[in-house]
Amino acid sequence: MSSEQQPSSAGSAAPRQEMLGAENYVQLVDIRKEYDGFVAVDEVNLAIRKGEIFALLGASGCGKSTLLRVLAGFEQPTRGEVKVDGQRMNGQPPYRRPINMMFQSYALFPHMSVEQNVAFGLKQDGMPAAQIKQKVDEMLGLVQMGAYAKRRPHQLSGGQQQRVALARSLAKGPKLLLLDEPMGALDKKLRSQMQLELVNIIERLGVTCAMVTHDQEEAMTMAHRIAIMDAGKIRQVGTPDEIYEQPNSRFTAGFIGQVNLFEGKIEDDEKDYISIRSPDLPAPLYVGHGVTGYEGMEVALAVRPEKILISKDEPEQPHNKAQGVIEEIAYLGSHSVYHVRLPSGKRVLANMTNVRRWASESFTWNDQAWLSWGDQSGVVLTS
Amino acid sequence: MSKGNSKLSLTLLAIGFVFLYAPILSLIIYSFNESRLVTVWAGFSLKWYGELFADSQIMSAAWVSIQIAFMTASLAVVLGTMAGLVMTRMRRFPGKTLFGGLITAPLVMPEVIIGLSILLLFVSLGDVIGIGSRRGMTTILIAHVTFCMAYVTVVVSSRLSEMDRSLEEAAMDLGANRVKVFFVITLPIIAPALISGWLLAFTLSLDDLVIASFVSGPSSTTLPMKVFSSVRLGVSPKINALATLMILVVSIGAVVAWWLMSRDEKRRQRDMQMALQKGD
Amino acid sequence: MNAVIGWLRQRLPGPRWLVIGVPFLWMLLFFAVPFAIALKISFSQALIAMPPYSPIVEWNDTALTLKLSFNNYLYLIRDNVYVSAYLSSLGIAVVSTAICLLIGYPMAYAIARMSPANRNICLMLVILPSWTSFLIRIYAWVGILKNNGLINNMLMGIGLIDEPLQILHTPLAVYVGIVYAYLPFMILPLYANLVKLDHRLLEAAYDLGAKPWQAFIKITLPLSRAGIIAGSMLVLIPVVGEFVIPEMLGGPDTLMIGKVLWGEFFNNRDWPVASAVAIVMLALLLIPIMIFHHHQSKELESKLS
Structure with a gap:
């Protein structure tokens, strides 16, 4: 549940x-x-x-x-x-x-001014006119639309319409x-x-x-x-x-952002760590905290691309690493996404922030590269 | 945007318009003809207009028709708007399919069938409760509302189905109940459709010969019935004068409507331009 | 007191049922019930009385007798006039629908391809004639087509013919009148359909090597099917029962069922036969009317969703 x-x-x-x-x-x-x-x-x-x-x-x-x-x-x-x-x-x-709602299309009444739109809900409650006026001014001030009170909705830009719609839906508190x-x-x-x-x-x-x-x-x-x-x-x-x-x-994991999923079985299930054997890569997967599971359980390790380090030389750690060939590089300005093919056929995404304008250690297509990540970088998924 | 037309298709269009307007033009021209013979031009004259206005039978028939058309249009707009709401705003209910069928059928139903069967209804009602045996303006009004309502429903449903539903939901969300939402939000927004529905029903009623002939009594002769009986006796330039007056009224109405619409459209576009330029 | 109000509120129809009920009852009473009555009367016999037909349900002292007479229908079958009137009405309707389509399609197509401003003007020009009296527009053709009318005068004036051609009171005049009066009903639904056509589809077809006429036949025509059906039904169905046009422009030999019905009712005062004529006409038109209704409701649904 x-x-x-x-x-x-x-x-x-x-x-x-x-x-x-x-x-x-x-x-x-x-x-x-x-x-x-x-x-x-x-x-x-x-x-x-x-x-x-x-x-x-x-x-x-x-x-x-x-x-x-x-x-x-x-x-x-x-x-x-x-x-x-x-x-x-x-x-x-x-x-x-x-309960009041701000509609996707804003649903501002086209035959009423901004002021009348905001006052609409208050009028339905039978609020006295003087009080309505005061409340409308307050709401329009809140969304900085006081100067547009007499305008019709079609005389406003999209952003302005949204402010009016917000003021209208907030007016009744x-x-x-x-x-x-x-x-x-x-x-x-x-x-x-x-x-x-x-x-x-x-x-x-x-x-x-x-x-x-x-x-x-x-x-x-x-x-x-x-x-x-x-x-x-x-x-x-x-x-x-x-x-x-x-x-x-x-x-x-897949819905929000991008993720690499390594499917495998729990090999070692200890109190403060587990290791997973995955057919995707030769080295064992190591997670630095315990999970509620058992040995032999089918799980997946999710690792976000920005948590994966990419290097020319083999990392010293014995686990959480793999070597592969760079198949694609997507340059996105602030960072680049590398698509690395492992010998098992698994494709792994790794991000690298473009810190310098010209990186000293640069990769190109078909280069061999090492991927690695820390003990706490992955999440074990059981469902 | 314009996709362009070939010379051929523009020529075809022009020929089509000549076909549509040549008869009307000939009516207008010969209404100013001095001679009684429609085909011989004998000089400009307004005497047929004089005779038209002097003809008390035509004048009183016209007055009967205008009264009926006015009431028909008003009633048909009320009923047609209700039917439009049923078609576009209501969830399914038992009989909705039948309702839809009853509403659309009069659009195409031959007038002789409508006229005959509704007359038979009035006669039968006369048997039962004693009305209908006095046939006249009321029976014409009922028959006209029945077939005009279908046209109003089409116009109103079309507008209602294009209208942003969230406007009504927003009003309800802000505390207005369904009845209030209809009168404060829906009605003002679909008002142009109601006006064109009213005008459509008015002209349809004013124009109807067949149905009125079936259901009218001896005391109520409508304008089309009068025109029909007089043109059966032969062509009369008086009718040309009447036709010209009707065309004049309709054209002025159309031009005014078109001018209002295009002015509205221009203002809307200018406002939108302004909003875009000032927009944050 | 409150209990009474509460009870009333539960029992009385709410606004929803009022909105459904009023137009529904109106249409049932003044549109559906009349057909049932026409059906009933078509099974009775003509009398010289008021109303001029015999009752089909009768109280004979103690027994209720139902007297259904199929004579009127038998009469329709036996007398050649009716069968040939139905056939020629259908024939005239089909042919004039086809002519309307042939003239109306290019016009709707040309209007749909104009700039929006010109489009509105042309559309107005199409609608405008139908806002003036139908009767008077048909009457205009009398002046044009008759023996000493405009066309004959013109043709004789340029010496093409010596004697006036008989056009008025021929089938030709009826076709001219029908096409003239019903053309706008063909153009409007066609236009409404064609104006929605995505021009990029045609560009894609040209891009893939179609010639303009091929693109028209393979893309435009199939996509405008809905408009063709709507326009055709709007012309075909009412034309079958048309009365004014055959009466004013047709001759005594132009048989159309609307005219026959009118004659049975007003001249012969045979209401039962007139009813039978109407019922058979309705039966013939039932399928086209259902096609039209199906199409109308599909159109509305597609707009609503």
């Missing part, structure tokens, strides 16, 4: 998590959603903390958007329970939930803010700037936020914690560094 996968992140998390509050502020319990026999969301259990930015990350069709729509109230779950701040949300229509692919409609250059700005505003208000994205960089930049979804199921929940450095399965 996914609740077991949640790491106890009290100590390991980023410092900004210190201000986070109640553990189970938003709760999804055994949520299942079916459409005509197709299971879009399958037994999902999630808990989002108060004040947290939580990202649902997955490829398109993985069920993340359905889950968001279940939270918003546009879809009723087939089974399971949604709770926000202790209140059961099931059966409540969207217009009675203390929702208990939970939902972001649906928040950067989906922006061009790449604007994205990184808006990502940080969005996080700043959300954190300043301390609003709890669930976002959906297919962009791992976006999830890692913006979210405190990420849930990786695939085929309607949650595969792993954790902080960005946990997800990247401690993937719990071959799937998450």
Whole structure:
């Protein structure tokens, strides 16, 4: 179950998590959603903390958007329970939930000015006009759009539209803010700037936020914690560094970033180390910590390309090394990716940061090269 | 963007337009003809217009038709919008297929069939509850709404299906219930489609001869019925004058609509340009 | 009191059912039920009375009798006039649909390939005539086609003919009228389809060595199938039952079923036979109408998803 996968992140998390509050502020319990026999969301259990930015990350069709729509109230779950701040949300229509959403297309009402858009939700609550005015000014000031209050949405650029959409969804002071692919409609250059700005505003208000994205960089930049979804199921929940450095399965390891997987069997299972024999390379694989396993167990060792060292001479360590031929070099500016073919036929990726403009030890196609990595660089995957 | 046309296809297009407009042009020209004989030009005259306005039968038939068309269009827009919502916004329900069939069938159904069968309904209703035996404007109105509604539904559904659904969801998310969402968000956004649906229903009703002939009573003669009975007796320049007036009204309406639309489009493009240049 | 309101709220239809129910009931009552009544009356017999047909369900003191008469249908089969009217209506409809397609396709194609500004003007020019009275546009052709009409005067004026050609009240005039009146209904769906055609597909075909006419036949034509079907149905089905055009432009020998039905109803006052004529026409048109409906709903669904 996914609740077991949640790491106890009290100590390991980023410092900004210190201000986070109640553990189970938003709760999804055994949520299942079916459409005509197709299971879009399958037994999902999630808990989002108060004040947290939580990202649902997955490829398109993985069920993340359905889950968001279940939270918003546009879809009723087939089974399971949604709770926000202790209140059961099931059966409540969207217009009675203390939840607001920023839509992927922003969904700004084209026949209303910026001001009227932001005021829309407040009007529905029957707030007095003077108070609405004050609140709208405050929200537009927050997103630095005060000067555009009288404009129509089509008179704004994409970035400006997003600010208005954010102000509109925050105006009612929702208990939970939902972001649906928040950067989906922006061009790449604007994205990184808006990502940080969005996080700043959300954190300043301390609003709890669930976002959906297919962009791992976006999830890692913006979210405190990420849930990786695939085929309607949650595969792993954790902080960005946990997800990247401690993937719990071959799937998450491969989903986030690039990874080399060495399949093999545990040869030596000790308390403080294990060694794995893999047909991919002649030297044994050595991991400097114990795992819950047994001798002969089928496992995989995942090693990220940037953790692999590439050298001309054979490294001195007796394990975690292999020799191969450089088949491809992709020069990416800040670093280069080397594709090395081992004698077993296994292809290994290794990154090398381009520290100097002209490296003294440079490799070219068809060069023999040694690959090696440290005892703590790999992660043992059992599933 | 323009993909370019060959001379051949432009020529074919031009011939097609000549075919479409030559008869209309001939109507207009001969409405100003002094002579009663349509084919002989005897000098410019407005006397047929004078006779047209003096013809109290045609005038009263025109008034009947305009009243019916106005009411038909208004009712058909209300019902057609509801049907459009059902077609585009509602999940499946028992009978939705039948509903869709009932809505699209009048688009192609021959008018004689619609006219005959709806008359038979009115007669049968007359047997049962005693209405319908007094046939007149009400029965024409009901019959016209029935077939005009289908056209309005097509226009409105098309606009509704192109509209961004998340606008409605956003309004609901911000606290407006379904009824309020419809009146505050959906309706203003599809308003242009409602206007063109209204105009379409108005002209369809104003133009109908066959259905009205079946269901009208002795006291209610519509303009097409009057025109039909008078042209059966032979060509009359008065009808040319009437036709010219109708064409004039429709053309002015079309040109105004086109001008409004293109002005709107230009402003929108200018705004977008501005936003892009100023954009951060 | 609250219990009553709660009960009412549960029992009364919500806004959803109101929105479905009102147009649904309207169409059932004024569109579907009338066909059922026409079907019923087609099994009764003509009477000189008001209404001029016999009831098919009768109370005879104690027994309920159902008197179904197939005479009207037998009459339709026996009398050659009806069979040949159906056949010639279908024939005229098919031929004029084909002519509309032949004229309309190049026009729609040319309009779809224009710049957006010109496109809108041309589209407006196609629609504009159909916003003016149908009856009056057909009437215009009377003035053009008749013996001392425009065409004959012109032809005699340039000395091509000595005596006026008989065009009005011939099948030719009916074809001209139908094609003229229904051409916009062919052009609009074709245009709507062709304007969506991705021009890069044609470029890809040229790039792979197809000549323009080959690319047209292999790419454009198959991809515009939906538009061809929609346009053809919009012309074919109503033309089968057309009344005004054969009445005004056709001669006494131009048999069309719409005219026959009109005559049975208004001149002979034989409502049961008129109903039977309508029911058979409907049966003939059922398949084309279903094709049209299927196509319409597919179009809407593709837009919605």
